[in-house]
Amino acid sequence: VARFLFLSSTVEVPGPVARPPPPHTIAVLDQYQLDTLCDDDLLAFDGMILSMHADQRHLGAAARRLDAFVERSGLLVNGHVMHPFLPELAGGFAPLPERTLETLTVAIGPGHDVFRGVSGVDLTFRRGVAGFWARGTQTPPRGATILTTLGPKHAPCDWTVARPGGGRLFMHPGNDVWTFHESGTATADLWPKLLDWLGGAGHG
């Protein structure tokens, strides 16, 4: 069982965050309230979840604390990073030069728990429309593990970085992952599996 912190930056809290898959729990906090938490408060959480709607300028101002957090805990970053707030995110975002059905096609690399049982087709299309998963590359740092790629040129898409202290970063450069958490679809289990994986940070 893992405890997560979600920094909210929208009026409504997305359903899969407000009602996370059991047994995990997610505490929801207005993003700017992060400034009111001390570092010990953050230690209570196994992981932190950031939406594509996060104020990245504010996260940049909290960079030192986020860096210390991800050293030992899990961090999920959704979206493109235009105001870098961690060393691993400084590489910049590059959209696919052309966004066509061919270039937007997702391929899944071998053997990661999060994508077990899911196919590239499942990630490529939501109800027949391509592009929701991702439309470009958040340039991965040296040492990152590439989990998925886009198109015939295998542009890096999802990637992870392991920190020496046991922390783990999951970078998803597209729409918030939980928008794929629809019951009855092949990607319904992606969100709980990602929480399982994030919650494993610091445990070897």
Next chain:
Amino acid sequence: MADAPLIAVVDNGTAYHATALSRPPADAFYARSIPLTELSDETLTGVGTLVVACRCNGRWLAERRACLARFLAGGGRLIAMGETRPDLWLDGVGFSPRETNYWWWLDKEARLGIRIVAPDHPLLAGMTDADLTWHEHGVLTAPPQMRPLAVNAEGLPLMLEGPFGGGRLFVTTLDPFYHHGCWFMPATTRFLGKFLPNLCSWTTRYR
């Protein structure tokens, strides 16, 4: 303030605003960008037109509603874009969400049904129904002096403009800056390519 031509845009610090506002055709229409967290009488000094870009958090805007009301009272023009929950920060504006159909266009015969009803309005010069057509997120209610510029398939307004709070208000539920900045939905880039030049000439020509 009423005669000030300066256009400012409020951005929320997201990647999609950073991208949208640095990428043609939305990179040159404004003279100042103001982080939502820094919206104040001071940062609005000299601003004649304020664009609240799509998806700025309505709760955070509500915390600054007095400042926005003073801006309007001073004759300012406020451009409130989609998914900003204007009902939370503009007195007299109501918002009703609609279930967004992200897939409507998969059926070749399908129409989303968004229509321009004020083709003579300078902000819509040269624009067609197709330029406004990507997603419908909701409809609006507003005081009677506000004129509907575009409606949904039910005939309910999703874009209005008119005198408001001592200044002028344009409010819509369309969210083009968001999609343009996400590299998703080319129709939104086309919308901005027509709407923003219209906005620039409207603010200088119609005082």
